[in-house]
Amino acid sequence: MSDFNFVRTEMLEAKEPPLTERGVVKWVRENLFSGWFNTILTLVSIYVIYLVLSSILPWLVNGIWIADSLTQCREIRDTVNGGEPSACFAVLTARWHQLVFGFFPQDMYWRPILAFILLFVALAPVLYDAAPRKLFYFTAVYPFLMVWLIWGGSVWGPVMVAAGFGVSYLAYKLVAKFSELAATIIALIAPIIWWLFFSGAVAGIIQSVIPISLYAVESKELGGFLISVVVGLAGISLSLPLGVLLALGRQSDMFIVKTMCVGFIEFIRGVPLITLLFTALLLLNYFLPKGVNFDVVIRVIIMVTLFSAAYMAETIRGGLAALPKGQYEAADSLGLDYWQAQRLIIMPQALKISIPSIVGIFIGLFKDTTLVIFIGISEMLGFTNAIRADTAWNGVYWELYIFVGLVFWICCFSMSRYSQWLERKLQTEH
Amino acid sequence: MTTLTDPPTESFRLSQLIYDTRYRSMTIQVVALIGFVSLFAWLISNTVTNLEALGKDFDFGFLSVRAGYDINQRLVEYSSDSTHFRAAYVGFLNTLLVAFLGCILATIIGVTAGVLRLSKNWLTARLMTIYVESFRNIPVLLWIIAFFAVLSEGTPAPREFRGENPAASMMLNDSMAVTNRGTYIPTPVWEAGSIIVVITFLLSLLGIWAFGRYSKRRQQATGDILPNFWIKLAIFIVPALLMFFIMGRPISLDYPALKGFNFAGGLHIRNSFLALWLALSFYTGSFIAESVRAGILAISKGQTEASYALGMRPSRTMNLVILPQALRVIIPPLISQYLNLTKNSSLAIAVGYMDLRATLGGTTLNITGRELESMLLMMAIYLVISLSISGVMNFYNNSVKLVGR
Numbered sequence: 001m002s003d004f005n006f007v008r009t010e011m012l013e014a015k016e017p018p019l020t021e022r023g024v025v026k027w028v029r030e031n032l033f034s035g036w037f038n039t040i041l042t043l044v045s046i047y048v049i050y051l052v053l054s055s056i057l058p059w060l061v062n063g064i065w066i067a068d069s070l071t072q073c074r075e076i077r078d079t080v081n082g083g084e085p086s087a088c089f090a091v092l093t094a095r096w097h098q099l100v101f102g103f104f105p106q107d108m109y110w111r112p113i114l115a116f117i118l119l120f121v122a123l124a125p126v127l128y129d130a131a132p133r134k135l136f137y138f139t140a141v142y143p144f145l146m147v148w149l150i151w152g153g154s155v156w157g158p159v160m161v162a163a164g165f166g167v168s169y170l171a172y173k174l175v176a177k178f179s180e181l182a183a184t185i186i187a188l189i190a191p192i193i194w195w196l197f198f199s200g201a202v203a204g205i206i207q208s209v210i211p212i213s214l215y216a217v218e219s220k221e222l223g224g225f226l227i228s229v230v231v232g233l234a235g236i237s238l239s240l241p242l243g244v245l246l247a248l249g250r251q252s253d254m255f256i257v258k259t260m261c262v263g264f265i266e267f268i269r270g271v272p273l274i275t276l277l278f279t280a281l282l283l284l285n286y287f288l289p290k291g292v293n294f295d296v297v298i299r300v301i302i303m304v305t306l307f308s309a310a311y312m313a314e315t316i317r318g319g320l321a322a323l324p325k326g327q328y329e330a331a332d333s334l335g336l337d338y339w340q341a342q343r344l345i346i347m348p349q350a351l352k353i354s355i356p357s358i359v360g361i362f363i364g365l366f367k368d369t370t371l372v373i374f375i376g377i378s379e380m381l382g383f384t385n386a387i388r389a390d391t392a393w394n395g396v397y398w399e400l401y402i403f404v405g406l407v408f409w410i411c412c413f414s415m416s417r418y419s420q421w422l423e424r425k426l427q428t429e430h
Numbered sequence: 431m432t433t434l435t436d437p438p439t440e441s442f443r444l445s446q447l448i449y450d451t452r453y454r455s456m457t458i459q460v461v462a463l464i465g466f467v468s469l470f471a472w473l474i475s476n477t478v479t480n481l482e483a484l485g486k487d488f489d490f491g492f493l494s495v496r497a498g499y500d501i502n503q504r505l506v507e508y509s510s511d512s513t514h515f516r517a518a519y520v521g522f523l524n525t526l527l528v529a530f531l532g533c534i535l536a537t538i539i540g541v542t543a544g545v546l547r548l549s550k551n552w553l554t555a556r557l558m559t560i561y562v563e564s565f566r567n568i569p570v571l572l573w574i575i576a577f578f579a580v581l582s583e584g585t586p587a588p589r590e591f592r593g594e595n596p597a598a599s600m601m602l603n604d605s606m607a608v609t610n611r612g613t614y615i616p617t618p619v620w621e622a623g624s625i626i627v628v629i630t631f632l633l634s635l636l637g638i639w640a641f642g643r644y645s646k647r648r649q650q651a652t653g654d655i656l657p658n659f660w661i662k663l664a665i666f667i668v669p670a671l672l673m674f675f676i677m678g679r680p681i682s683l684d685y686p687a688l689k690g691f692n693f694a695g696g697l698h699i700r701n702s703f704l705a706l707w708l709a710l711s712f713y714t715g716s717f718i719a720e721s722v723r724a725g726i727l728a729i730s731k732g733q734t735e736a737s738y739a740l741g742m743r744p745s746r747t748m749n750l751v752i753l754p755q756a757l758r759v760i761i762p763p764l765i766s767q768y769l770n771l772t773k774n775s776s777l778a779i780a781v782g783y784m785d786l787r788a789t790l791g792g793t794t795l796n797i798t799g800r801e802l803e804s805m806l807l808m809m810a811i812y813l814v815i816s817l818s819i820s821g822v823m824n825f826y827n828n829s830v831k832l833v834g835r
Contacts (some may be wrong), residue, residue: 038551155503190750256459260466268519270816271774271809278791279809282801286477367569374779381572385785399578405568405576 028377032333064091068142069392091387091396093405097402098383102223108152108215112226118142119233128420143237150222150230154207160199164191187343221298223378225407230297232366235304239365240358242305243312244351248342250313251320261313268310273368276303300372307367315357319350352426359419363412370408380404438666454777477802490807492798493518499793501784503700514794521789522811528707528785529815530773535711536771537764540718547723558719565716570774573713578705578781585610588692605685607693613704614686623680631670638662665811706775714771718764725760726752758830769816776812786811 019025026412032042062081067073069089092099126130144158172187207213221274222230251259268276280299288294294302322347331341348382351358373382386398387393447457479489493515500510505523508516547558565573586598588609600607607614645656674681686696729752737747778785779792786808795804 031550034550038549041549041551045551045557048557049553254455254459254462256463259485260462266817267813269814272776272780272812274787275791275805275809275812279805282795283805286480286802287473289476290480290483363567367567370569370571371777373571381569381575391673397576397583401572401576401579405572408471408569408572409564409567413563416567428639 008422010069016418030366059085060086065089068094070395089399091393091399095383095387095393096403098224099380099400100225102226102378102383103221104217104223104226106217107220108217109359109427111149111214113154116229118145118149137428146230146233148214150226151219152217153212153237154203154213156203156210156212157200159371160203160206161195163192167191167194167396181323199387201348219295220377222297224380224383225295227377227379228366228369231304231372234301235308235365235369236362238301239308239312239361242309243316244347244390245340246309246313246317250317267311268307269314273304273373274374275306276307277371277375279303289329296375296377300375300377304365304368307368308361311361311364315354315361316350318357319352319354320346322353323349355419355423355426359415363415366411366415367408380407442746454608461831465711486799488802490796490803492794492800495798497794498797503703503784505662506552511746514798516785516791517794517805521784521786523777524783524789525772525778525785525787526815528703528775530780530785531767532707532710532771533768535707536714536767539711539715539768540764540815541722543715544722544726547719548726553662562716562719565713566720570709570713571777571780574706574780575775577709578701581608581613581701581705582610587611588688591688591693603685607686607688609693609757610701612698612700614693614696614698616685617695619681619682619684621678621680626677627670627680629675630673631641634669637665637669641665646672658768665762683712700783702778702781705781708785710771710774713774714767717767718772721760721763721767722756724763725756726757729755735784761830762823765819766827769819772815772819 016022020029033039046121056193062077062084064073064076064081064086067076067088070088070091073086073088077083097106097109104112104140119142121135122139125133125135125139128378141162145164148155148158168187168191171190172183175186176183246261246265249257250265252258252261277300280303282297284294285301327345327349328341331345332368336344370379370381372379378386381404384404387394387400435522447453483507494513496510497512498510499512499516499517501508501520503524504520505527506520508520543558543561546554547562549558584606588607588611590596590598591600591607591609598609605616641661642658645658645661649655684695686693686698688694733751733755734747737751742750775785776787779788782788790804790811791808795801797803
């Protein structure tokens with residue numbers, strides 16, 4: 001035993017891992033250079049990033065924001081920036097209002113801006129639980145307020161349209177004492193009669209007594225981002241309920257109802273949106289009685305709504321199919337009738353399952369609002385052409401496209417982020 | 431939903447139609463049907479009245495009339511003396527062409543991006559995320575127009591290729607020219623005897639299929655695995671190449687060359703087609719990437735671990751365990767993306783590509799003034815295309831469906 005002349009009595013301090021196994025170096029080794037294939041990928045990626053940045057970054061940084069025309073932009077580029085490639089963002093400084101508001105009268109920009117700000121107030125209770133519940137009253141009023149702010153005219157027009165719902169409620173209450181069924185039918189018919197025959201006249205009478213009105217803006221003066229928001233918003237809020245109804249119709253046991261829903265859904269899904277828009281533009285005059293004419297924006301909204309409702313129906317049908325049969329049976333065993341079961345048990349769960357796809361359809365709808373350019377409404381892309389038609393800006397492409405793309409990207413990306421947040425919030429699984 | 435009710439003891443009353451669940455659904459359906467039929471009748475009667483007021487009739491006879499306009503890209507013989515029907519047919523083929531090529535390119539881009547987005551390489555995964563998020567969240571119409579602007583504004587004019595010291599030069603060993611008038615690529619010239627080479631090539635495809643079957647049977651019988659990929663590659667290339675030289679090189683390439691103010695020879699691919707094709711492919715590719723990623727993520731990690739536990743190599747795990755299961759999740763959204771691509775190809779109007787919408791639903795409609803007939807016919811054609819694609823999808827879904835209890 002005497003061979004051992006030294007025995008360590010205390011433990012060695014733990015050494016730090018070698019340089020290649022810690023910190024940044026380790027991360028780089030594991031994530032970027034963990035094998036020959038990975039190394040190639042990294043090098044290619046770096047090259048691509050270099051290529052893109054080296055061509056775009058100087059162009060962006062040298063961007064010229066103040067100039068009267070493209071020629072002046074080029075002069076500034078040659079004199080100030082020494083001929084380096086420079087973006088001519090001056091076109092945005094000069095023409096941003098057209099891209100955003102279209103031909104909306106310049107002194108009334110406060111109207112769409114106010115409508116846009118109020119939009120968030122109206123959306124707050126829908127999007128966040130924390131918002132005060134009382135705001136729902138404002139949400140209910142908002143559509144009429146928005147129509148009035150944007151199109152202007154007498155305030156009594158939208159008010160009388162809103163009153164139609166009040167008429168419906170009153171009629172229901174009056175008749176419900178005698179017969180539930182008759183009340184439901186009357187509640188459906190009364191507002192239609194009101195809208196068709198009375199609302200216009202009554203609005204006119206009240207307007208002559210208490211004139212409150214804004215300068216009326218015609219639909220053809222709307223354009224740019226404004227028209228995308230109007231069409232997108234209307235389409236989104238109308239297509240969800242319609243989609244739910246279509247999905248329920250397709251799931252129902254009633255053969256005729258089911259066949260009609262399937263036929264409608266498959267037809268709409270089978271043709272491009274652009275053909276539907278052309279139908280709205282060219283063929284509606286054939287289908288409607290002589291003299292009946294719709295505003296072109298309303299035509300577009302109807303078509304866009306029908307189009308997304310068909311897709312929505314298929315999505316919600318997927319959600320319905322994913323629900324276990326036990327949920328339906330449980331609802332039946334509680335003695336709930338069809339609509340109660342749908343409202344309280346089936347739909348909340350089915351809609352929750354389909355949130356990502358529903359928001360995907362919303363995003364698609366919003367992007368599809370660019371197609372109105374083909375039926376003569378100038379949305380943002382239409383204005384990029386119009387601006388280029390001006391000799392001062394002939395030849396400006398990328399600055400305009402980047403602006404339009406960025407606006408859409410921000411809207412769509414925030415929608416998809418919101419849906420992911422909502423999905424996480426509603427998650428009840430472990 | 432079944433509701434048990436006592437058999438009626440009293441005679442039928444009218445209110446039973448509404449309050450009795452046995453009759454209610456019938457009542458609703460009859461009302462719905464009457465409403466539907468009367469709506470249709472109303473629309474048709476309006477249409478008839480309006481057509482009469484305009485002095486028009488409903489007649490597809492215009493299809494056999496001389497079209498009188500030119501189509502710059504055509505896959506079949508067409509001139510301005512051809513009929514409107516022929517024009518619509520050319521447009522239809524153009525739609526199918528861009529849709530077919532778009533589907534192929536979109537699949538390649540989408541699968542690559544989807545797989546790379548899951549890669550362990552941080553940089554590549556981020557890059558692919560940027561690609562997917564930027565293409566998904568910007569309207570396809572903007573992409574089409576932007577690609578067209580790149581091709582027509584960002585590329586040199588043919589005259590810049592001229593002179594001693596040209597400003598632009600042809601790519602790929604002087605075989606391809608990208609100009610603002612389109613891209614010129616070599617086109618094959620088929621001489622006598624080339625048919626034999628083509629037949630050999632087709633036969634070798636048959637050979638690959640036969641070899642695949644043989645190899646599978648052999649593996650199941652003996653357990654040996656042949657180097658399938660290399661053998662198939664050899665069958666793919668060697669016989670056709672041999673025959674090509676035996677027949678004395680009957681297939682040659684016709685290269686584009688600068689003549690006068692423009693390129694001549696070779697195949698001229700128009701910018702309108704190229705922009706539409708690339709934009710649709712990259713746009714749809716970003717959606718396909720998401721489906722592919724979701725499909726691969728949907729397969730639980732236990733499958734990979736179980737396969738490793740059985741001693742399978744990673745490549746084999748991917749091919750035999752993960753992909754067959756992931757494909758079941760990926761294919762349905764993939765096909766609906768193909769459907770979307772086909773429908774989005776109708777945006778060709780933005781760059782002047784002459785597809786079905788631009789011929790039948792565009793120029794023909796404007797020349798003849800037959801809005802109703804043209805639109806209905808066009809919708810019917812799109813409907814047939816869509817329904818055939820979704821028919822294929824349903825067939826596939828049924829064939830791979832997991833058989834449940």
